[in-house]
Amino acid sequence: MTSAERAGGATPAWRRIVIKVGTSSLTDERGRIYPPLLWALARGVERLQRATRGKVVLVSSGAGAAGREQLRLSLPLTVPDKQAAAAVGQTLLMLEWARAFAPQPVAQLLLTAADIQDRERYVNAKNTLLASLKLGALPVINENDSVATSELRFGDNDTLSAWVAHLVGADVLVILTDVPGLYDADPRTHPDAKRLDTVEDVGAVMHLAGSEGTKRGTGGMVTKLRAAALATGAGTETLIIGGGGAALEALAEGELWGTRLLAQAPIAARKSWLARQPTRGALEIDAGALAALRAGRSLLPRGVTAVAGDFAFGDAVAVTHGGVRVGQGLCNYSSHALAAIRGRHTREIVGVLGYKDYDEVIHRDNLVLTP
Numbered sequence: 590m591t592s593a594e595r596a597g598g599a600t601p602a603w604r605r606i607v608i609k610v611g612t613s614s615l616t617d618e619r620g621r622i623y624p625p626l627l628w629a630l631a632r633g634v635e636r637l638q639r640a641t642r643g644k645v646v647l648v649s650s651g652a653g654a655a656g657r658e659q660l661r662l663s664l665p666l667t668v669p670d671k672q673a674a675a676a677v678g679q680t681l682l683m684l685e686w687a688r689a690f691a692p693q694p695v696a697q698l699l700l701t702a703a704d705i706q707d708r709e710r711y712v713n714a715k716n717t718l719l720a721s722l723k724l725g726a727l728p729v730i731n732e733n734d735s736v737a738t739s740e741l742r743f744g745d746n747d748t749l750s751a752w753v754a755h756l757v758g759a760d761v762l763v764i765l766t767d768v769p770g771l772y773d774a775d776p777r778t779h780p781d782a783k784r785l786d787t788v789e790d791v792g793a794v795m796h797l798a799g800s801e802g803t804k805r806g807t808g809g810m811v812t813k814l815r816a817a818a819l820a821t822g823a824g825t826e827t828l829i830i831g832g833g834g835a836a837l838e839a840l841a842e843g844e845l846w847g848t849r850l851l852a853q854a855p856i857a858a859r860k861s862w863l864a865r866q867p868t869r870g871a872l873e874i875d876a877g878a879l880a881a882l883r884a885g886r887s888l889l890p891r892g893v894t895a896v897a898g899d900f901a902f903g904d905a906v907a908v909t910h911g912g913v914r915v916g917q918g919l920c921n922y923s924s925h926a927l928a929a930i931r932g933r934h935t936r937e938i939v940g941v942l943g944y945k946d947y948d949e950v951i952h953r954d955n956l957v958l959t960p
């Protein structure tokens with residue numbers, strides 16, 4: 590690494606740091622867990638914690654690789670074999686992390702996408718994480734591979750790490766892999782590829798990711814960029830770096846061995862979050878209302894011509910015109926209340942419902958229009 594490849598600076602002021610470590614950063618070329626790599630990472634994490642006085646949450650892959658090694662399994666594996674390998678490997682992995690971080694305690698959390706989708710489990714996961722950090726433990730998170738199949742899966746730990754960053758309100762998401770950043774083509778197959786130092790809009794670089802990862806990893810650069818889109822869209826800066834523990838030590842000194850993907854501004858971040866919320870119903874609006882929304886105004890009951898679905902106050906709903914989706918937003922009235930006030934003037938709301946919490950059905954700050 591030459592000095593020209595490094596972007597130097599002061600120690601960053603991060604309070605919460607999520608670091609995702611891929612299988613490729615923990616294993617040797619034969620795909621076996623290589624403890625010196627893991628121990629060097631632990632030293633890097635400690636250095637980063639000391640320098641920033643921030644708290645680190647680790648998302649660690651490697652259970653599958655560790656389990657395959659102990660069970661002497663060779664590829665390709667059936668899904669149950671993969672799950673058994675992850676179940677065996679997870680204990681080995683955690684044992685090694687616990688040794689490497691001692692005396693700091695480590696807290697194991699195994700999550701699936703279902704834990705994020707279900708409100709109660711989401712809150713429980715968040716509480717466990719925040720309490721572990723408060724008590725001085727270092728959370729080490731992996732996907733719960735033994736129960737997560739198809740639609741319940743994150744599928745890759747890059748995506749999981751973006752959700753963890755969201756759960757803990759991280760200032761930065763660090764994705765550590767075996768290449769020092771995002772290149773304009775896969776550097777494995779394009780030796781002349783050039784690295785991008787800073788990315789302002791993840792959407793604009795998504796096409797640069799080759800479809801394949803390493804044989805050891807899952808997803809390659811595509812899933813890292815998707816995770817970066819999620820995280821930066823929610824306001825969390827994302828770094829894709831390579832170089833193992835030494836790269837974390839450099840980061841503690843303000844040196845970046847990779848690519849910085851900038852967080853979106855709060856309003857843009859909110860809109861991108863809004864656009865990702867699952868909708869529970871739809872509001873059909875007339876042409877006048879559509880023109881008002883496009884002019885940056887809020888949706889009033891008068892412009893709503895039909896209501897579909899069963900939703901509550903605060904739920905996300907689609908907005909349609911002529912049956913075509915034109916946007917979505919958070920609704921200030923339940924489907925039941927809206928069915929009664931649609932097409933009415935705002936001054937009529939109290940008369941119809943007996944109360945009026947809002948003039949707007951969807952406030953413009955809670956609305957995102959389809960481009």
Ligand SMILES: Nc1ncnc2c1ncn2[C@@H]1O[C@H](COP(=O)(O)OP(=O)(O)O)[C@@H](O)[C@H]1O
Pocket residue numbers: 610611612613614765766767768770771772773774775776777797798799800801802803804805806807808809810811
């Ligand atoms: N544009 C790109 N820039 C950098 N790496 C890329 C790019 N496109 C594809 N890759 C590949 O992504 C790989 C990293 O992904 P992966 O093997 O899944 O690692 P991990 O185990 O760390 O998640 C790199 O080794 C590289 O070959």
Ligand SMILES: N[C@@H](CCC(=O)OP(=O)(O)O)C(=O)O
Pocket residue numbers: 610611612613649650651652653654675731732734744745746747802805806807808809
């Ligand atoms: N949960 C799996 C890791 C899945 C994954 O995303 O792997 P990687 O691309 O190496 O981060 C395991 O522990 O083997």
